[in-house]
Every structure is written in C-alpha cells, then in structure tokens.
Amino acid sequence: MDWIPPETNVTPQEAAITVRNLRQFDLFGYCYGDRLSLVPQLLSSLADCGGWVLERRTISSAAMEVRLEIQLVCIQELYAALVALGIELTRGSHTTLTDLCTCRKHLSAAKDSHQVVVLRLEVNFLADITLHSILMTGSGLA
Numbered sequence: 077m078d079w080i081p082p083e084t085n086v087t088p089q090e091a092a093i094t095v096r097n098l099r100q101f102d103l104f105g106y107c108y109g110d111r112l113s114l115v116p117q118l119l120s121s122l123a124d125c126g127g128w129v130l131e132r133r134t135i136s137s138a139a140m141e142v143r144l145e146i147q148l149v150c151i152q153e154l155y156a157a158l159v160a161l162g163i164e165l166t167r168g169s170h171t172t173l174t175d176l177c178t179c180r181k182h183l184s185a186a187k188d189s190h191q192v193v194v195l196r197l198e199v200n201f202l203a204d205i206t207l208h209s210i211l212m213t214g215s216g217l218a
Contacts, residue, residue, distance in 0.1 A: 100143075100194040103169040103177070109162055112202045115140065118199070121157040126150035130194070139200045143163070148191045151176045163199060 108113055119142075122129055127146040134140050146154055155173045158165065165173070176193065182192075 100196060101172050103158075103165065103172060103195055103197045104200075105158070105163040105165040105169060105197070106200040106202050107161075107163050108202050110203060111138075111140075114161065114162055114163075114199075114201070117161055118142070118163075121161060122146075123155070123217050125153035125157050127154060127195075135198065138202075139198060142197045142199075143194065144197070145194050148176065148180045148193055151193070154195075158197075 078084040119129060119132070122142070122144055125146070127150070129142060129144050131143040132140070151173065157178065
C-alpha cells in the first residue's frame with residue numbers, strides 16, 4: 077500500500093491517488109482499564125466521530141477486535157478519541173493514523189475527502205492478565 081510520510085511534500089493529486097488505493101488498516105493497542113467499562117465507551121466514541129462498526133468480536137478473554145469504516149475527513153477525531161479513552165497504541169498504529177491524517181490534510185476535492193477507509197482495531201486488556209495467568213504459561217519473567 078502507498079503511504080505518504082508526513083515529512084514529504086505531496087501534491088493534492090498524489091494524495092488523492094493514494095487514498096483511492098486504500099484498503100484495510102490494522103491498528104493494535106492495549107489498555108489498563110476495565111474491559112466492561114471501556115467497551116461501551118469505545119463503541120460510543122466510534123459512533124460519535126463518524127465511524128460505522130462493521131463487526132465486533134472477542135478474540136480471547138483479554139482481547140477484542142472491532143472492524144469499522146470511517147470517512148477520511150473524520151480520522152483525526154477517531155485518533156483523538158482513542159487516545160482520550162486511554163488506549164495505548166503501538167508505534168505502527170500511531171504511524172498508520174498519522175499517515176491517514178496526512179492524506180486527509182492534502183485532499184483538495186470534496187469527493188476525495190469523503191473517502192471511506194476500513195480499520196481493524198485490536199485492543200488487549202492488560203488489567204485482565206493476572207499473575208496466575210503469567211505463571212501458567214510456563215515462561216519465566218525477565
């Protein structure tokens with residue numbers, strides 16, 4: 077996939093071509109908060125910033141996945157909402173969201189700015205991991 081690094085000088089036409097080629101982006105994060113309180117807040121925040129939840133599923137007892145569609149013009153609001161909820165994003169996820177914000181900034185035509193992108197957000201809940209579950213894995217602590 078073509079990404080536009082934030083430090084490059086890109087013409088609006090190049091940015092529009094890149095956005096048309098967008099597919100699905102994977103975002104990964106973790107949270108120390110309680111899963112039962114975060115999930116409703118997350119879904120509400122996604123809706124408030126213009127996202128459409130396509131699928132929500134539980135991966136394990138300590139992880140969940142949400143697939144959503146969002147217009148590129150709303151990507152900055154989504155980024156802010158994830159940070160405000162206390163979801164710690166990985167470095168790659170920060171880079172992906174920054175690149176999408178850069179694409180949004182360089183779009184000139186109104187029809188291109190309403191391009192829809194698909195995001196897959198995986199959140200791991202670290203508060204659900206106990207000492208017992210760590211010891212049961214058979215690995216020692218570093």
